[in-house]
Amino acid sequence: QSDRVAHFTQDVWSLFTRLTLENNAVNLGQGFMNFPAPEFIKQAAAVTVNDDPCNQYSVPKGRLRLRQALSATYSPLFGRTLDPENEVVVTAGANEGIFATLAGYLDQGSEVIIFEPYFDQYLPNITMNGGVPVYCPLRIDSHVDRNGVVPSSAWRVDLDELRSKITPRTKIILLNTPHNPVGKVFSEQELRDIGRIAKENNLLIISDEVYDRLVFKPDVHTRIGALNEFWDRTITVGSAGKTFGITGWRIGWLMGPQQLLAPALAAHTRIVFCVNSPLQEAVAIGFEEADKNGFYERQVAEYERRREKLTRAIKQAGLPYTAPAGSYFVLVDTSKIRIPAGFKFPPEIASRGANFEMCYFLCKEIGVTAIPVSEFYSPENAELARDFVRLAFCKTDDLLDEAARRLQKVT
Ligand code: GLN
Numbered sequence: 574q575s576d577r578v579a580h581f582t583q584d585v586w587s588l589f590t591r592l593t594l595e596n597n598a599v600n601l602g603q604g605f606m607n608f609p610a611p612e613f614i615k616q617a618a619a620v621t622v623n624d625d626p627c628n629q630y631s632v633p634k635g636r637l638r639l640r641q642a643l644s645a646t647y648s649p650l651f652g653r654t655l656d657p658e659n660e661v662v663v664t665a666g667a668n669e670g671i672f673a674t675l676a677g678y679l680d681q682g683s684e685v686i687i688f689e690p691y692f693d694q695y696l697p698n699i700t701m702n703g704g705v706p707v708y709c710p711l712r713i714d715s716h717v718d719r720n721g722v723v724p725s726s727a728w729r730v731d732l733d734e735l736r737s738k739i740t741p742r743t744k745i746i747l748l749n750t751p752h753n754p755v756g757k758v759f760s761e762q763e764l765r766d767i768g769r770i771a772k773e774n775n776l777l778i779i780s781d782e783v784y785d786r787l788v789f790k791p792d793v794h795t796r797i798g799a800l801n802e803f804w805d806r807t808i809t810v811g812s813a814g815k816t817f818g819i820t821g822w823r824i825g826w827l828m829g830p831q832q833l834l835a836p837a838l839a840a841h842t843r844i845v846f847c848v849n850s851p852l853q854e855a856v857a858i859g860f861e862e863a864d865k866n867g868f869y870e871r872q873v874a875e876y877e878r879r880r881e882k883l884t885r886a887i888k889q890a891g892l893p894y895t896a897p898a899g900s901y902f903v904l905v906d907t908s909k910i911r912i913p914a915g916f917k918f919p920p921e922i923a924s925r926g927a928n929f930e931m932c933y934f935l936c937k938e939i940g941v942t943a944i945p946v947s948e949f950y951s952p953e954n955a956e957l958a959r960d961f962v963r964l965a966f967c968k969t970d971d972l973l974d975e976a977a978r979r980l981q982k983v984t
Pocket of ligand 1: 586603604694
């Protein structure tokens with residue numbers, strides 16, 4: 574095997590999916606929906622697979638109808654007309670979009686700044702393309718009482734620390750808002766501060782905004798690419814999986830100025846050539862419908878209710894947590910949970926540290942699967958994650974209720 578993959582450990586998603594099944598645990602681990610996709614999206618797919626021209630290759634940048642739908646839905650959100658021919662590229666999920674962008678920009682040794690905790694796929698996406706990750710941890714505001722409910726806005730970028738990470742090799746700042754796993758929605762001021770540092774150093778900004786439709790009042794989602802001074806250095810990433818609750822469709826997109834997208838499109842063309850056509854067409858229909866049927870408002874209201882349900886249960890269990898302003902994740906502080914002496918861990922867990930051990934204990938003994946947040950940190954900063962696990966609430970009420978019951982015996 575190549576040096577590129579030789580150091581990979583088993584991905585956290587596969588590991589905890591297996592443990593969930595073995596222990597018959599309630600799965601609040603991987604962020605996927607256990608409820609049906611919206612009817613209008615499924616109906617659309619049934620139509621498009623029966624439309625034969627749809628069953629053949631599309632052009633690499635994506636089917637025209639989807640690019641037009643993306644332009645129609647996002648142009649008002651960016652406050653400028655997105656040209657469907659040149660300013661949108663459809664990718665095989667947001668992840669492939671990020672991979673292709675990195676492939677299009679990184680040379681051997683180029684540095685990419687990522688904020689910890691970071692979504693775990695960023696790391697291999699950077700290193701497989703010859704890049705070097707440079708870590709900038711979000712710091713919890715020292716005025717916040719960490720024993721209660723921590724607002725996700727209290728997790729902040731230290732701008733001096735960010736500046737100190739920039740070297741002549743830095744090429745990209747990879748942002749994520751709303752943030753997985755913190756649930757933080759970056760404020761306009763924070764984005765301007767980060768954007769100005771990018772501008773001063775002539776860096777590209779990749780803004781992963783896959784949870785953009787899942788932001789809870791009173792917070793609002795700000796797109797850094799919609800701020801005029803940063804449009805010409807920002808590639809924004811989106812996801813049908815998150816927008817419509819169809820994570821298995823693997824359809825995402827990149828948006829930005831043509832000259833910025835060109836290297837990403839060149840790489841994308843050689844990675845997958847194009848994305849599966851009938852589901853692209855179905856997502857296009859999905860956008861056309863959703864823009865007029867009030868889908869986003871209904872969906873966010875559902876998620877707000879699920880967030881309430883899960884955070885209430887965590888509170889009743891006596892655990893501190895970070896209250897998410899967006900996304901469908903909650904970070905829970907497990908420092909009060911005691912694992913009985915002599916509790917045995919299999920080697921694939923023990924070798925990955927205390928945070929994995931906590932999640933193994935929760936899965937096996939409490940019957941609730943969580944994701945160890947140390948997986949979202951570099952070894953040098955993993956200590957910052959020691960007390961945190963991530964629970965997902967993109968789940969049905971009965972699953973969340975069962976998790977709530979089980980969590981009550983945790984402390
Ligand atoms: N985005 C999903 C999450 O954070 C997981 C994606 C994956 O399984 N690679 O739960």
